[in-house]
Amino acid sequence: SVEEMEKRVRGIKENFGERLFIPGHHYQKDEVIQFADATGDSLQLAQVAAKNDKAEYIVFCGVHFMAETADILTGDHQKVILPDMRAGCSMADMANIAQVERAWPILQETFGDTILPLTYVNSTAAIKAFVGRNGGATVTSSNAKKMVEWAFTQKERIFFLPDQHLGRNTAYDLGVGLDEMAVWNPHTDSFEYEGDLQKVKVILWKGHCSVHGNFTVNNIEYIRKTKPDMNIIVHPECSREVVELSDYNGSTKYIIETIEKAPTGSKWAIGTEMNLVNRLIQQHPDKEIVSLNPYMCPCLTMNRIDLPHLLWTLEWLEKGKIVNQITVPQEIANDALAALERMLAHV
Ligand code: 13P
Numbered sequence: 343s344v345e346e347m348e349k350r351v352r353g354i355k356e357n358f359g360e361r362l363f364i365p366g367h368h369y370q371k372d373e374v375i376q377f378a379d380a381t382g383d384s385l386q387l388a389q390v391a392a393k394n395d396k397a398e399y400i401v402f403c404g405v406h407f408m409a410e411t412a413d414i415l416t417g418d419h420q421k422v423i424l425p426d427m428r429a430g431c432s433m434a435d436m437a438n439i440a441q442v443e444r445a446w447p448i449l450q451e452t453f454g455d456t457i458l459p460l461t462y463v464n465s466t467a468a469i470k471a472f473v474g475r476n477g478g479a480t481v482t483s484s485n486a487k488k489m490v491e492w493a494f495t496q497k498e499r500i501f502f503l504p505d506q507h508l509g510r511n512t513a514y515d516l517g518v519g520l521d522e523m524a525v526w527n528p529h530t531d532s533f534e535y536e537g538d539l540q541k542v543k544v545i546l547w548k549g550h551c552s553v554h555g556n557f558t559v560n561n562i563e564y565i566r567k568t569k570p571d572m573n574i575i576v577h578p579e580c581s582r583e584v585v586e587l588s589d590y591n592g593s594t595k596y597i598i599e600t601i602e603k604a605p606t607g608s609k610w611a612i613g614t615e616m617n618l619v620n621r622l623i624q625q626h627p628d629k630e631i632v633s634l635n636p637y638m639c640p641c642l643t644m645n646r647i648d649l650p651h652l653l654w655t656l657e658w659l660e661k662g663k664i665v666n667q668i669t670v671p672q673e674i675a676n677d678a679l680a681a682l683e684r685m686l687a688h689v
């Protein structure tokens with residue numbers, strides 16, 4: 343039963359003490375998050391991983407790229423485990439290193455040595471390594487603005503991977519015009535841009551988050567019509583049009599803090615992942631909170647981490663066997679670390 347499984351997890355955690363550490367991303371299910379030693383957005387979890395040198399086993403309740411990041415940022419004596427190997431990220435899957443290596447020479451031919459690559463942490467370790475090797479950095483949704491500003495102190499142009507929306511929304515906020523942004527299509531190996539490419543300051547990889555892609559202009563228009571006094575807050579992985587029409591936009595952390603600070607009785611439609619929206623609804627009964635998309639938008643891969651998978655990995659650990667370990671090869675880890683450290687130095 344669920345109670346038995348919960349009891350087992352609690353018992354194993356107690357036995358391991360500080361040797362075991364369980365970070366949990368805000369989009370994880372309640373049945374998992376209740377056992378997290380630290381919860382956070384992707385930046386906070388990266389920082390927590392970087393600081394922790396005590397835990398021998400880090401059982402990461404999040405998705406594959408986050409576990410890779412944790413492995414890169416932690417010591418050799420620390421083992422990172424992902425409770426279900428199928429917990430990937432559809433956005434990270436939209437950019438592979440072979441495509442990036444095909445794109446880079448074409449970008450350089452077009453723009454010369456004027457481009458700095460930046461990658462959202464939602465990307466493979468191999469892409470982080472490519473970015474690190476070329477002087478660039480990783481970004482998360484909560485520091486994207488700072489990092490894009492920094493990038494422009496280094497080079498005239500940026501190449502932003504793999505989320506076109508976070509890239510576009512962030513650059514737009516910093517004053518880059520939509521006509522100064524081109525999209526790179528990795529399936530045709532070509533630019534999607536009409537006009538003189540030399541005007542382009544930001545090259546956006548054609549990737550997106552399938553969860554945040556489910557929040558639409560129609561959803562916003564519906565709320566405006568039926569509940570005109572409702573505030574709309576969305577994650578910047580939503581499209582430009584949706585961000586433009588919303589009242590507030592920001593990272594997972596920003597959304598949580600905004601709802602926490604909001605006055606009793608205030609009304610909110612939130613455009614982000616379902617588990618987080620449901621948790622905010624439960625935690626703030628004094629506020630009226632709904633999902634911006636009435637059908638709710640779960641991240642299916644985040645949801646693959648559930649109580650049975652968590653218990654399964656912990657029971658193997660108890661028996662002295664490590665299952666589902668995430669290890670990034672050393673040569674990739676070194677360059678990826680350079681990209682991550684450039685980010686961590688700025689936040
Ligand atoms: P943050 O945790 O940076 O808000 O990113 C959201 C997300 O989609 C994580 O996969």
Ligand code: SF4
Nearest residue numbers: 431432433551553641
């Ligand atoms: Fe990837 Fe989107 Fe899921 Fe985050 S919410 S893990 S970006 S698919």
